[in-house]
Amino acid sequence: MDAQPLYRRWADHYLRAIKAGSLSQGDRMPSVRGLMRLHGVSLSTAIQVCRQLESEGWLEARPRTGYFVRQPRRLPIAPVDEPNVSALPDPAQYVGIHARVSTFIAKGRQYPITTNLAAARGAPELYPEEKLKNAALRILRRDSRLLVRAPSHSGSTAFRTVLAMRAVSIGLAIGPEDVLVTHGATEALNLALRAVAQPGDTIAVESPTFYGLLQILESLSLRALEIPTSPQTGISIEALELAVQTYDNIKAVVVVPHLQNPLGSIMPDAHKMRLAQLCEERGIPLIEDDTYGDLAESKIPLTAIKAWDRSGNVIYCASLHKVLAPGMRLGWMTAGRLQARVEMLKFAQTRQNEEWSQITAAEFMGLSAYDRHLRRLRSLLRTQRERTAEAIATYFPPGVRLSRPEGGVTLWIELPNKLSSEKLFDAALQEGILIAPGSMFSNSNRFEHFCRINCGLPYSKDLDHALLRLGQTVAQCLRT
Amino acid sequence: MDAQPLYRRWADHYLRAIKAGSLSQGDRMPSVRGLMRLHGVSLSTAIQVCRQLESEGWLEARPRTGYFVRQPRRLPIAPVDEPNVSALPDPAQYVGIHARVSTFIAKGRQYPITTNLAAARGAPELYPEEKLKNAALRILRRDSRLLVRAPSHSGSTAFRTVLAMRAVSIGLAIGPEDVLVTHGATEALNLALRAVAQPGDTIAVESPTFYGLLQILESLSLRALEIPTSPQTGISIEALELAVQTYDNIKAVVVVPHLQNPLGSIMPDAHKMRLAQLCEERGIPLIEDDTYGDLAESKIPLTAIKAWDRSGNVIYCASLHKVLAPGMRLGWMTAGRLQARVEMLKFAQTRQNEEWSQITAAEFMGLSAYDRHLRRLRSLLRTQRERTAEAIATYFPPGVRLSRPEGGVTLWIELPNKLSSEKLFDAALQEGILIAPGSMFSNSNRFEHFCRINCGLPYSKDLDHALLRLGQTVAQCLRT
Ligand SMILES: Cc1ncc(COP(=O)(O)O)c(C=O)c1O
Ligand SMILES: Cc1ncc(COP(=O)(O)O)c(C=O)c1O
Numbered sequence: 001m002d003a004q005p006l007y008r009r010w011a012d013h014y015l016r017a018i019k020a021g022s023l024s025q026g027d028r029m030p031s032v033r034g035l036m037r038l039h040g041v042s043l044s045t046a047i048q049v050c051r052q053l054e055s056e057g058w059l060e061a062r063p064r065t066g067y068f069v070r071q072p073r074r075l076p077i078a079p080v081d082e083p084n085v086s087a088l089p090d091p092a093q094y095v096g097i098h099a100r101v102s103t104f105i106a107k108g109r110q111y112p113i114t115t116n117l118a119a120a121r122g123a124p125e126l127y128p129e130e131k132l133k134n135a136a137l138r139i140l141r142r143d144s145r146l147l148v149r150a151p152s153h154s155g156s157t158a159f160r161t162v163l164a165m166r167a168v169s170i171g172l173a174i175g176p177e178d179v180l181v182t183h184g185a186t187e188a189l190n191l192a193l194r195a196v197a198q199p200g201d202t203i204a205v206e207s208p209t210f211y212g213l214l215q216i217l218e219s220l221s222l223r224a225l226e227i228p229t230s231p232q233t234g235i236s237i238e239a240l241e242l243a244v245q246t247y248d249n250i251k252a253v254v255v256v257p258h259l260q261n262p263l264g265s266i267m268p269d270a271h272k273m274r275l276a277q278l279c280e281e282r283g284i285p286l287i288e289d290d291t292y293g294d295l296a297e298s299k300i301p302l303t304a305i306k307a308w309d310r311s312g313n314v315i316y317c318a319s320l321h322k323v324l325a326p327g328m329r330l331g332w333m334t335a336g337r338l339q340a341r342v343e344m345l346k347f348a349q350t351r352q353n354e355e356w357s358q359i360t361a362a363e364f365m366g367l368s369a370y371d372r373h374l375r376r377l378r379s380l381l382r383t384q385r386e387r388t389a390e391a392i393a394t395y396f397p398p399g400v401r402l403s404r405p406e407g408g409v410t411l412w413i414e415l416p417n418k419l420s421s422e423k424l425f426d427a428a429l430q431e432g433i434l435i436a437p438g439s440m441f442s443n444s445n446r447f448e449h450f451c452r453i454n455c456g457l458p459y460s461k462d463l464d465h466a467l468l469r470l471g472q473t474v475a476q477c478l479r480t
Numbered sequence: 481m482d483a484q485p486l487y488r489r490w491a492d493h494y495l496r497a498i499k500a501g502s503l504s505q506g507d508r509m510p511s512v513r514g515l516m517r518l519h520g521v522s523l524s525t526a527i528q529v530c531r532q533l534e535s536e537g538w539l540e541a542r543p544r545t546g547y548f549v550r551q552p553r554r555l556p557i558a559p560v561d562e563p564n565v566s567a568l569p570d571p572a573q574y575v576g577i578h579a580r581v582s583t584f585i586a587k588g589r590q591y592p593i594t595t596n597l598a599a600a601r602g603a604p605e606l607y608p609e610e611k612l613k614n615a616a617l618r619i620l621r622r623d624s625r626l627l628v629r630a631p632s633h634s635g636s637t638a639f640r641t642v643l644a645m646r647a648v649s650i651g652l653a654i655g656p657e658d659v660l661v662t663h664g665a666t667e668a669l670n671l672a673l674r675a676v677a678q679p680g681d682t683i684a685v686e687s688p689t690f691y692g693l694l695q696i697l698e699s700l701s702l703r704a705l706e707i708p709t710s711p712q713t714g715i716s717i718e719a720l721e722l723a724v725q726t727y728d729n730i731k732a733v734v735v736v737p738h739l740q741n742p743l744g745s746i747m748p749d750a751h752k753m754r755l756a757q758l759c760e761e762r763g764i765p766l767i768e769d770d771t772y773g774d775l776a777e778s779k780i781p782l783t784a785i786k787a788w789d790r791s792g793n794v795i796y797c798a799s800l801h802k803v804l805a806p807g808m809r810l811g812w813m814t815a816g817r818l819q820a821r822v823e824m825l826k827f828a829q830t831r832q833n834e835e836w837s838q839i840t841a842a843e844f845m846g847l848s849a850y851d852r853h854l855r856r857l858r859s860l861l862r863t864q865r866e867r868t869a870e871a872i873a874t875y876f877p878p879g880v881r882l883s884r885p886e887g888g889v890t891l892w893i894e895l896p897n898k899l900s901s902e903k904l905f906d907a908a909l910q911e912g913i914l915i916a917p918g919s920m921f922s923n924s925n926r927f928e929h930f931c932r933i934n935c936g937l938p939y940s941k942d943l944d945h946a947l948l949r950l951g952q953t954v955a956q957c958l959r960t
Contacts, residue, residue, distance in 0.1 A: 098824055098828075102820075102824065119630070121630060124625055124628040124629040125628075126628075127627075127628035128628075129624050129625060129627055129628045130624070132624070132627045132628070133620055133621075133624035133627060136620050136624075136627065136836075137617060137620055137621075140613055140616050140617055140620070141613075141617075144609050144610070144612070144613035144616075145604055145609060145807075146807050147607075147609055147612045147613060147616065147805050147807040147808065147840075148604040148605075148606075148607035148608075148609045148612065148805050148806055148807050149604040149806060149807050150599070150601060150806045150807070151807060151809070183663060183830035183831065183833075184830065184831055186828070186829070186830055186831050187829065187830045190828070190829055190830075194699070198679065198701070199678070199679045199701070212828070215824075215827070215828040216828050216829075218828075219674070219824070219825055219828040219829070221678070221679070325627050325628050326628055326629060326630045327625075327626050327627040327628050327629050327630070327631060327834065327835060327836070328627065328834055329631070329830070329831060329832070329833065329834045340582075344578055344582065344695075344699070345699055347695070348578075348666070348670070348692070348695040348696050348698075348699040349666070349667065349670055349696075349699070349829070350663035350664065350666055350667045350670075350809070350830060351663065351664055351666050351809060352809070353663075353809065354807065354808055354809045354834075354837060355807060356616075356807070356836070356837070357834060357836070
């Protein structure tokens with residue numbers, strides 16, 4: 001006789017079905033009456049099967065409709081490691097990140113991609129399309145002259161005013177005239193770096209860091225000095241201190257204080273303050289890239305490092321591309337004592353931004369609808385991140401480790417057994433899945449067994465299945 | 481007794497009034513009956529007064545309404561000089577054009593400007609506001625998703641397709657995939673220069689040249705080697721040949737073949753061919769800035785230098801900012817063998833352009849309305865240029881010289897007696913008039929007694945009066 005109680009046997013039966021994917025996320029369990037009929041069990045056994053699977057996190061009850069398959073929220077999965085901060089950072093290396101990134105992109109184009117997990121941005125349906133459209137229509141009807149007159153210098157006043165007003169909540173006391181509108185944070189970072197550094201100079205960056213930043217550095221002939229960075233608290237201030245003592249040609253420090261890309265870390269205020277002080281003392285301009293601040297799950301808005309800036313040493317850069325509208329390329333910056341210089345460089349680089357997107361954004365951002373949108377966006381992204389994390393914990397072989405960022409659109413994954421993420425990249429392509437391998441995020445080879453996964457897509461059966469196949473692909477790569 | 485016939489005396493009376501500005505362009509002359517009454521002259525004398533002034537070009541008759549003041553079309557005014565091409569060009573100088581231009585701009589902001597003659601672009605009413613608006617509304621209603629999805633790499637396909645198709649008429653055989661959309665010609669020039677040169681390198685440019693180009697060079701730490709340029713035929717090929725033989729660090733040549741800014745010259749096809757060949761033989765990339773091609777008054781579209789490019793050595797840059805819509809910052813480039821490199825740099829510099837302006841432009845440019853718009857624009861600009869030239873010939877002291885470009889939005893003026901245009905700039909500011917002094921267009925001091933005047937504003941009494949005051953200001957500056 002089987003020692004297991006009856007309900008457990010049937011619960012296991014359904015568990016296998018879930019793990020094998022024949023019952024997948026969102027699928028409905030047979031009803032209690034259905035279970036009684038199908039397996040010839042009693043009412044109480046049928047109920048116990050469902051309750052047991054629910055308590056283990058495999059099912060969820062929906063009032064008046066029954067039980068549905070879900071993944072457990074808190075599966076045991078280890079967080080990614082803290083870096084070793086006592087070792088001296090590698091001297092800057094110029095290793096052709098452009099070529100590397102291009103290779104990945106070119107490869108990606110050769111295959112029919114059905115699931116793009118390489119981006120770091122929400123799907124279109126996460127953004128307020130209808131409201132933005134209405135704002136845009138209103139503006140065109142009201143002031144179509146903006147199509148044929150030269151745009152205002154440094155940006156539209158309406159837009160700069162909204163940005164300056166909103167910046168109060170992150171601790172910045174600035175006026176519209178302190179805001180320079182740019183083509184995304186990308187242009188802001190370009191201008192900031194060009195304002196402070198000459199070709200050949202060294203820039204301290206987080207490690208790992210956003211590959212776009214490494215591309216910018218490379219394209220400006222700047223050298224990246226990678227500073228160890230914690231998945232929890234961001235750049236290591238100790239390691240940075242060591243670095244500035246050792247290298248005397250560091251011309252700027254670039255950090256993403258909130259939801260660092262790819263780690264997802266958030267710098268504690270105490271770190272921000274120390275960082276601002278350290279840079280000021282050393283006379284090293286600090287470039288703060290706050291692209292993701294509005295996606296952080298925090299009761300109150302996170303304070304910018306620039307709030308601790310007393311001498312105009314911090315260049316603050318931000319973007320609406322990921323929080324308001326991926327179809328608009330709106331970014332902005334406020335550069336302290338370098339404001340005039342970045343304005344000049346902006347003028348020489350691309351002239352003023354067009355006005356219509358700026359005014360459309362200003363129109364929408366002036367409404368309470370904008371804050372409602374941000375709350376909704378954060379909540380959708382949380383669900384998507386959690387479900388993706390659960391899928392990874394469930395479908396990936398043991399040994400996988402995961403970041404657990406408090407907000408944002410991506411997860412950072414450490415692959416088991418130091419599996420090469422480039423190998424995984426190639427194998428996943430065959431499955432129509434695009435991932436961002438760790439080697440895109442550093443000029444070193446420290447992150448080759450990591451990858452970044454986008455959580456911007458609404459969770460669906462297809463996505464779940466893709467993550468299952470990705471997990472299976474990891475397993476396969478480990479075997480071969 | 482006065483030897484002059486009576487009609488001549490009264491004609492001179494009115495001529496003085498016109499020259500003094502008390503009767504100005506567009507003003508109505510007293511009617512024939514009015515003249516009879518006012519001056520007690522006969523009908524035939526009154527008629528002769530008007531006919532005489534008309535034959536001298538001071539008045540024009542409008543059917544059934546009478547005589548109005550106009551300026552003569554063909555006043556004797558000397559064209560600006562040809563450059564000395566046998567002298568070796570100055571070695572490149574880095575002289576702070578940014579600072580110089582900023583000084584002018586800052587000064588301009590301190591005064592209430594009523595007439596801005598410093599720009600190089602048409603007034604809003606010269607552009608198809610209504611049609612663009614309707615295209616934009618249509619597109620937003622049809623595909624508002626473009627607001628919230630990431631834009632396509634290198635530009636929208638619809639827009640790139642229209643551009644590639646239209647490029648056929650200027651001799652370019654390219655497909656949509658060869659087109660990279662940029663933020664105006666300004667970004668295209670940045671990318672082209674960054675693709676071919678490193679800081680410290682030397683770039684051969686026309687002299688005088690568009691100050692924006694000098695700013696770009698300075699901001700990229702490139703050195704400008706100024707090549708003598710003819711107001712008629714553009715850059716001197718002989719002088720360029722001499723320069724490339726003498727200096728071995730010239731990494732690119734930048735030219736504006738059509739309606740060069742500020743001279744207004746148009747390169748003959750034979751020169752274009754020789755230039756393309758010379759650059760190819762010497763292995764020096766040629767950057768062609770065709771911002772103004774569509775404004776040239778020519779029966780058939782002017783052929784791009786790139787039409788003679790056999791090895792992908794020419795980087796062609798263009799813009800819609802001045803021809804279609806000053807409110808849109810749309811430019812594009814096709815870079816031959818450097819296409820992949822400029823695409824990479826564009827991605828690192830500003831990512832993709834937003835789609836909505838691209839698609840709006842594509843929608844309008846696909847219609848025959850676009851060619852109608854261009855014809856209308858050219859004709860309006862011709863009138864404005866001619867009337868401005870006439871005003872200058874009339875109101876400025878003798879010795880002034882003028883470019884007579886066959887198209888475009890600006891005139892290039894040589895001031896009498898080597899009058900400093902910076903002195904004139906300061907004096908004109910007091911009159912609320914902004915001009916572009918010659919020293920903005922060169923790192924040398926060869927053009928200090930030149931200035932550029934915008935003809936983009938519809939000719940009006942106010943504008944005429946401003947030009948009169950500007951002429952008087954020149955006279956004043958000459959006296960003091
Ligand atoms: C940290 C960080 N900064 C900047 C950017 C680029 O921002 P934008 O799209 O506004 O140019 C990104 C995009 O991935 C990012 O992750
Ligand atoms: C010769 C030339 N090239 C480029 C530009 C800048 O073009 P865009 O406004 O498209 O950036 C100008 C503007 O004055 C110009 O005169």
